[in-house]
Amino acid sequence: MEKRKLAVGDLFNLQSVTDPQLSPDGKEAVFVKTHIDEEENKYIANLFHVDVASNEVTQWTHGEGRVSSAKWSADGKQIAFLSNREEANQVFILSARGGEAKKLTSFEKGVSSFLWSPCGNEIWVNAVVKESKTFTDKEEKDDKKKSEPYRVTKMKYQLDGVGLLPQDTFRQIGVVDIATGDVTQFTGGNHQHTLHAVSHDGKKLVIGVNREENQDYEFRQPLYIVDVETKVETVLIDEDGYYGGAKFSFDDRFIAFVGSDRKLQNATHSDLYIFDTEDSTRMNLTESLDAPLGDNVVADHQQGAGAPSVVWTRDNYLYFQVSTMGDVRLYFATLEGELYPATPDNEHVYGYAISADGEFALVTVSDAGNPGELYKHVIATGERETLTSFNKTYLEEVELVEPEAIVYKGAKEWDVHGWLMKPAGYEEGQKYPLIVEIHGGPHAMFANTFFHEMQLLAAQGYGVLYVNPRGSHGYSQEFVDAVRGDYGGGDYEDIMTGLDAVIAENDWIDTGRLGVTGGSYGGFMTNWIVGHSNRFKAAVTQRSISNWISFFGVSDIGYYFSDWQIGADMTDVDKLWEHSPLKYAKNVETPLLILHSEKDFRCPIEQAEQLYITLKSMGKETEFVRFPDADHNLSRTGTPNLRVARLDEITGWFAKYL
Structure with a gap:
């Protein structure tokens, strides 16, 4: 069958597969698939389930909104996720054996993030609260509310994607009882709190908060280990820079987190740090790696693609993404500082989950000719098994x-590294126009990943040059x-x-x-x-x-x-x-x-x-x-x-x- 040229409207044919989450026993997983509904002019994201042994894929939610941030309970019996089916993102809980999802939270401004408590009876949430209010206070709604002047007293008063920032709201951390829905607020004060991690014994949190009154030139958020019972804080890191993504090791002795100092401002490479709670020492595990951790790719297809900053295995090995030479690869590290790539080059690993025993990973992977699917990747051998094929028919029909x-x-x-694309249907001896594409950032990168816009230009008869200056x-x-x-x-x-x-x-x-x-x-x-x-x-x-x-x-x-x-x-x-x-x-x-x-x-x-x-x-x-x-x-x-x-x-x- 002769393939057709890629078109602008193929945005509506492409499927985005993201955010794999393995069950605690490694036998099943969930992920999110997103598509664009042309008639409704919106993105629709639903939760899918895969049986890792049989490769059977089943759609678990069928809403018209967007599902995100799915997480398994510690016993593997339930999955919690965020959904905007009622406008603001709220936490929903679904039994791993099926049935309807139960709405757990009803915060007016929604929930920004959440984590399971290991007991399985509670969920920790990060949500916005008005000044001098608590999670449980009900706001009076005024349908005839008039426009009010907006007084600016700070330099950080606006944000792209948000607009003018609310001046009297603060992100707080609380815990929700799953059986009753009751919410207990854990943090307070006029500060912005971020929830990072819960220890496996449920006794400790890692939170981020900067309590300086004037935040205009504050480009830091210290991380603290907090005792859940006493609320006593221990400093994890309190330095200029950007730190987060904390994760406890399975035995709760070590905390891994990622971040970068401000020696080169926002150009500084991010590294992986390990904090030993027994002796309060900290070490930079990736100091010898001259490449940044994380995913620094610019592209235009994947929707809601997020990946853990770092993942532990039970034997205290760690996995994380590294952006290197136009790839995003999964890397493996030991506490002794050994570093090895765990996935091959020439691809973009934009999501991953690791089995607790370190035997295999579930990875969502894209390359220049593949919009992205979910794979089972055996760590020791590099063997791969395809788990989803949502874009298979599309790839069979369209010339890339x-x-x-x-x-x-x-x-x-x-x-300097880059890529050159010939026009689709290229014929030897013919002359073609060339378009140079330049990425934003500037601290980002073009990569070995699917890029609809690049393919569209090639389909319309242009050569395309894109480089990483x-x-x-x-x-x-x-x-x-x-x-x-x-x-x-x-x-x-x-x-x-x-x-x-x-x-x-x-x-x-x-x-x-x-x-x-x-x-x-x-x-x-x-x-x-x-x-x-x-x-x-x-x-x-x-x-x-x-x-x-x-x-x-x-x-x-x-x-x-x-x-x-x-x-x-x-x-x-x-x-x-x-x-x-x-x-x-x-x-x-x-x-x-x-x-x-x-x-x-x-x-x-x-x-x-x-x-x-x-x-x-x-x-x-x-x-x-x-x-x-x-x-x-x-x-x-x-x-x-x-x-x-x-x-x-x-x-x-x-x-x-x-």
Whole structure:
């Protein structure tokens, strides 16, 4: 059967398989499958069950909302999960032997996270409480509530995806009795608490809380071990940086957690730490590994993909993700500091669960030609068994392009890694246009994973080049830090040198039909490129930065991110302006399409407005498309019809000019 070309509307055909959770005995598991309902214009995620021995897969929930964060009780008899079937996320409990799910919580603002108590009779929850209120206080509802002024007294007052932050609410931790539904609040005070772990004996919690009154320049959340009975706190870590994902070993002696200090601000690699509760010592288990822990991939298919920071086995071995050389691999470590990869290269392990005996893992895996499925992976031999095939029919019907990995010398003669895709239906001897894609972050990475947008461009007859310039994760600490203070310098050179390298090696590339696009940092770089080069015949900038001076005051992160990344604040506007693409607007000769979400608080839409009006006033070829009710994550998690419209705008612009 002849395969068809991939289309924009394939967003509605693809299935996302995420979040595998093994039962305590390792004989069964649950996971979440998400699809997009085109008619309803929304994402639908339901819980599925798999028998690990027979590979039989059964759908367990059938709601029209989204299920997430499934977790087994310690005895394996029940599964709790979050569901937004009644708007706010609430905890539901389902018997492992079947039946209807029981709603456990009814918090007005929903539950942000939860953990089982080992006894199986209680569930610990993290939820929002109004100042001077408790979980059990009922709020009076006012259907005629009027708009009120919003008084700003803090610098951290807005957040992308949220908007203006509530000023009188705080995340607290409580425990819910499953039999009665009664809630007992555990934490208090006007502080934001995070629930990280419950010990296997149920006597200890790991929580995060920063009790400093002024949080404007607080970029830390200390972790504490708390005695459940006495509430006495022991410091796990109280240092500048980002730490979390704590897990107790099976014997409760050790606590593993991940995090990064702030030596290089947000460019610092994350590491795995072990705390010994017997002697209160802490060690960095991955200090010798020059790559970051976790999943730093940018892509556009997987929905709600999350993975544990670290998982223990009963014999005190640990498993965790590492982003390395365009892959996300599962790694294995011993308490003595031995480190080994546990999964192969050339793939993206975006979710995993480990059997308690360490014999096998359940992994959700994607690569360039596979949107992602669930597999059983035998640790010792590397053998794999396919457990789901939700995208099998799709892959049999649709032609996908396999990217070619490339390595070339960038600025300072450093190796730069990337990929080149030929157009779908490529024929030897023909000439084709090429589009350069640039990722955001900048501390993120393109990877060996399925990317609908890349495949769409290839399906429409374009070659696609995407690289990981300096600043990208997955390589050395020196490499990821090298972009800071040098936006538009070595990173620009890395991208343009990569373009030169593929042109020199591929005579099918039509150098008269080159395009460039990117979002966030990739939008900044697109703006920078068209202000410094006329090589491209068309460009599309998305959710971009154009003016670092105004960005400082309007972005939810601007007042500190500008200093971290550019090395300047409002006391050095000359440097901010020097790195602002808007300064070079007069040089732009490339037709530029500007795409921006109206509710983007990360790179606010005024960045696009300034760029558009400036270019238009100079008589440049430009258009501006605004996406209502969309935030910074439009391309990944935005309302489906707007995601389709965005892709149509991109492909339409390139069709017009290339």
